[in-house]
Amino acid sequence: xxxxxxxxxxxxxxxxxxxxxxxxxxxxxxxxxxxxxxxxxxxxxxxxxxxxxxxxxxxxxxxxxxxxxxxxxxxxxxxxxxxxxxxxxxxxxxxxxxxxxxxxxxxxxxx
Amino acid sequence: xxxxxxxxxxxxxxxxxxxxxxxxxxxxxxxxxxxxxxxxxxxxxxxxxxxxxxxxxxxxxxxxxxxxxxxxxxxxxxxxxxxxxxxxxxxxxxxxxxxxxxxxxxxxxxxxxx
Numbered sequence: 001x002x003x004x005x006x007x008x009x010x011x012x013x014x015x016x017x018x019x020x021x022x023x024x025x026x027x028x029x030x031x032x033x034x035x036x037x038x039x040x041x042x043x044x045x046x047x048x049x050x051x052x053x054x055x056x057x058x059x060x061x062x063x064x065x066x067x068x069x070x071x072x073x074x075x076x077x078x079x080x081x082x083x084x085x086x087x088x089x090x091x092x093x094x095x096x097x098x099x100x101x102x103x104x105x106x107x108x109x110x111x
Numbered sequence: 112x113x114x115x116x117x118x119x120x121x122x123x124x125x126x127x128x129x130x131x132x133x134x135x136x137x138x139x140x141x142x143x144x145x146x147x148x149x150x151x152x153x154x155x156x157x158x159x160x161x162x163x164x165x166x167x168x169x170x171x172x173x174x175x176x177x178x179x180x181x182x183x184x185x186x187x188x189x190x191x192x193x194x195x196x197x198x199x200x201x202x203x204x205x206x207x208x209x210x211x212x213x214x215x216x217x218x219x220x221x222x223x224x225x
Contacts, residue, residue: 033213042201043154045213088153095207098169099144101153 006089006102014110019076021105023089030093032072034063037104038085046074079109115204115217123223124192132187132220134202143185144214145177146201154201160185161207189222197224 003026013019023032031050035043047056049065049072056063062075076083086104116135124130136143142161146154156169160179174190183204189196199221205214 031211035213042216042218043203044216048211048213050211092167095210096167098167099146099156099159101146101156103153 004089004091004100004102006087006105008105009103010106010108012108012110013079015081016078019079019083019107021074021087021107023072023074023102025070025091027093028069029072029091030069031091032065033090034072034074035088035090035101036085037088041085043088076107079107081109081111083107084109115202115215117200117202117217117220119220120218121221121223123225126192126194126224128192129188129190130192130222132189132200132202132222134185134187134204134217136183136185136202136204137215140204140206140215141183142207142214143179143183143202143204145185145187146203147171147196148199148201148219150198157187192224194224197222 005024007022011019031048033048034046036046037043047063049063052069053067054065060077064073072089074087086106088104089102092099115137118133144159145157147157148154157171157175158165158168158177163179176188178186199219201216201219203214203216
């Protein structure tokens, strides 16, 4: 079946350090979305990637889609305490397939 | 424009009972999906509705059912509740034509089955 893995499961960083989470799929993805969920909150949409090798930036966040469209990464430069939360990748094969969320990477930022 | 609202926020039910959770989609959205999220895990897809018809379902048994109404609000019904059904239930709304804009989640309903 379709498997989506995220690594690492947890990451503790000192404020100001960089952070990267990786989403890896066993099958080729049509597109991928990233969401952030703060502790006690709900997922909030960050971005969608569609094209092979695509790179998108949002301020300190950089999102990348692999050339083979089987993996994606989210990189945060110079983390801040506001970056704390769990980052999920999400994808769906077609408009009628089930949605798959990765297990998430939980980020803690030590001030 | 209003966001996605879910009710109730918290609920305690007894094993074997039935429950109905409600979701009011964001204005202009025609798609709603429901998720179950256990503590420390990612959201698990239950199903999605588009224009009042189910168009995708996850690995949940038939006792999980739903409805989408003409105003695009939605219900999740769970029959014969089991202890393992205790979780946060999230709904998310969006527009099929603008899936690239992502989906807007509600704050969820915390269901506890005792």
